[in-house]
Amino acid sequence: RQEIMDHYLSVVRKIVENGVVARCHLEDITRADIHGFVLPFVEELMNISKESGVDVKIRLCDTMGYGVPFAEGTLPRSVPKLVNIFRSELGVPSRLIEWHGHNDFHKVLVNGTSAWLYGASSVNGTLLGIGERTGNPPIEGLIIDYLSLKGHDSTINTKVIDEIAKYMQNDMGINISSRYPFVGRDFNVTRAGIHADGVLKNEEIYNIFDTAAILNRPLKVSVTDKSGIAGIAHWINTTMNPKEEISKKHPAITAIYKLVQEEYNKGRTTSMSDEELSNLTRLHIPELFKTKYNEIEEIALKTAISLVEEYSSKEELQNMQEYEIVKTLNYLIEHNKSIQMAYVTDTNGIQVTDNISQPWIVKSKDISKKGDNRKNRDWFSNVIKNGKTHVTDYYISLTTEKLCFTASSPIINLNDEFVGVLAIDFNFSNLTGAIEKECKTF
Known part of the structure; x- marks a missing residue:
């Protein structure tokens, strides 16, 4: 161990001698010997930084995703305790602590946010969480968590999240689950009629936040036999963008609802497609449509x-x-x-x-x-x-x-x-x- 440590430290010394900031990766730290090796090693790294006047960054790598976000957990798995111990026992400043996680146990995003809360200045992420094996913290998730913690940030344009996802799917051929948070086709789509009726009264009832303003993704209702008249009215109002809102009491809504019910009475099990609903709307409310001319x-x-x-x-x-x-x-x-x-x-x-x-x-x-x-x-x-x-x-x-x-x-x-x-x-x-x-x- 000592031989390995000395060799690593000699490399870091060469780096900082040239005025270059060293970024040291502590791989597999959630299975490491924290007190027997990791702390003494990082202490030496901090000594090199003090002597040279050049920053040495510490990257905490949860290589196999064993970390947990609980302060009550034990080392080396507790992310809060891991981050805190470098700050409290060694005095490593937050700006030099970085977190790198993996999603083997479905905790990659919450672990990254936990690292932020307990003192890490940065968290590594990838678009849609794409990475080795089960992936890394999704950048879009980190952004939303960051804004949840810090509030509004005028330097962040959250609407590009949807644009990037569309590019990855349409131009790069990456398949995105319809249920994937923030960018999946159905992430903010409700199907139950009672939900749709609530949305018509107040969108906040069944929307996680103002998805139209933040992600350019208005709340949608997927129409099935369970959507009811309210669901059909909401689909028309959000998809067709009429100049004046169409009431669920409009006779045409009732007519469309009856035709939808007929489909399911015949044994249909899938949702009505936008094209089908568009055709029904064109038939019963033709004034909403522009002509080809x-x-x-x-x-x-x-x-x-x-x-x-x-x-x-x-x-x-x-x-x-x-x-x-x-x-x-x-x-x-x-x-x-x-x-x-x-x-x-x-x-x-x-x-x-x-x-x-x-x-x-x-x-x-x-x-x-x-x-x-x-x-x-x-x-x-x-x-x-x-x-x-x-x-x-x-x-x-x-x-x-x-x-x-x-x-x-x-x-x-x-x-x-x-x-x-x-x-x-x-x-x-x-x-x-x-x-x-x-x-x-x-």
């Missing part, structure tokens, strides 16, 4: 806004030099066939370029050109009034005689000065057609 129209408007804001922020437009504007808008037109034309005005509404249009467009004699005053146009006046991107109503283009709309956005230079307005005319049919084609492709 509405969805494509919404995407088209978002696309137009994104494009006009992207180009209005380009430096070539911010300089308000005609040559650079023409060059940039020609590129825009060439790479976006749904755009009819684009143009720029100064702050007074005077057009600083001719209309930059698709080569196949035959220009009308009455079409606007460089030098024209456009200040009375809706797309200009609204930008001036609100200082924000504006989208006009649909109109028939004088140039192409096609249905179109104009998206316009302020041009702000690098000094945050308003210097002009970019306007883009979109051919509605071409834009929505391209989006519909893209949607079918994916």
Whole structure:
């Protein structure tokens, strides 16, 4: 033992001599000889730290998961006593004590939290607890426990927990149990009708905390023959997001409930899927659903806004030099066939370029050109009034005689000065057609 200790200590001395913080792993500490070897060894490590002025960290490794979170337990298994003994008998500061646990006995998270409570400054964790054999403390669990102990921490964004889990499942192919805490598909899903009725009255009755605000996971109700009318109403209100809450007394809810009961009377044993419930809702409350046209129209408007804001922020437009504007808008037109034309005005509404249009467009004699005053146009006046991107109503283009709309956005230079307005005319049919084609492709 002494030979091993001396050899290890010589390595640590070499490390700290070079000004490097040593991190010493006390492997399998929950089965170790604490007083006969571990304490004398750590005491020597602390002496090296004091002599060198360089920190030596102590990592307590519950390698086989034998640790227990009880202060009444005995050494070496009691996590509270393990952490405390290094602090009380050797004076090891909390900032140098670290806990590393394993889940062989289903105590990995509570042991890590117990180590925190009794003086360890840090606990090792992995996403979803994935690690050797039974795994390590799950980081998402540690985060929730940490916040439970410390309160709000503005530096922590708990909503990414769900995003990370989705990435691990969808992109990395990692299977996550539907019942896995915080991220499993059903972790905050209730099925009993009495529970659903309670949720409608007060969500706190059957939700562990505000899962929507903290994890971006609203409480859900899984509909079965036991869910009742309240369960169906809650599913519709949380899944379909109606503008006004649908009461469980709504006649359509009763109709859907009867159809669900018919399924189970025929011998069904599985929960109703979201797709099935969506179809029943579409049949009985069709006003909750956007048509395919509405969805494509919404995407088209978002696309137009994104494009006009992207180009209005380009430096070539911010300089308000005609040559650079023409060059940039020609590129825009060439790479976006749904755009009819684009143009720029100064702050007074005077057009600083001719209309930059698709080569196949035959220009009308009455079409606007460089030098024209456009200040009375809706797309200009609204930008001036609100200082924000504006989208006009649909109109028939004088140039192409096609249905179109104009998206316009302020041009702000690098000094945050308003210097002009970019306007883009979109051919509605071409834009929505391209989006519909893209949607079918994916």
